[in-house]
């Protein structure tokens with residue numbers, strides 16, 4: 001009897017080091033990589049090859065981030081050997097997986113590609129969100145941001161004359177009453193975001 005491959009997720013999930021919002025998507029059995037037999041696991045963020053150690057023990061062996069994948073090519077030799085080449089953008093490295101079952105490697109290409117697209121869209125959305133924060137940045141946002149981060153800043157020093165400037169409750173700029181210099185909420189945010197993390 002063949003074991004349901006998805007049951008294997010249970011045993012491997014710890015080794016996948018799933019990040020926040022990361023979930024397992026698919027698993028392919030009986031895949032070879034660098035003369036090692038194992039499993040290829042796909043999450044919505046990465047592709048992980050698990051080397052078979054014996055019995056039902058597997059060890060993570062290779063990890064590829066989906067957004068780094070440039071291309072996946074599928075090829076069959078002598079109708080029995082099926083090969084999938086995964087090209088990643090970094091130095092054009094190519095990782096080659098072999099399978100004895102045609103369906104295994106054929107589905108790999110399509111499913112991984114679909115998830116690469118999801119992942120790229122997700123990254124784009126995150127970057128857009130970051131950009132929006134940049135545009136909206138003002139002292140009202142900054143005060144909230146500091147409050148949530150547990151940072152208390154009674155005043156800042158003017159970058160021009162060194163006089164203390166009280167932080168306003170709103171607006172995009174803080175005025176130095178001593179020299180008339182403006183401190184932008186955006187610039188201050190850039191400085192304090194590393195403090196809060």
Ligand SMILES: [Zn+2]
Pocket residue numbers: 158159160161162163176177178179180181
């Ligand atoms: Zn000043």
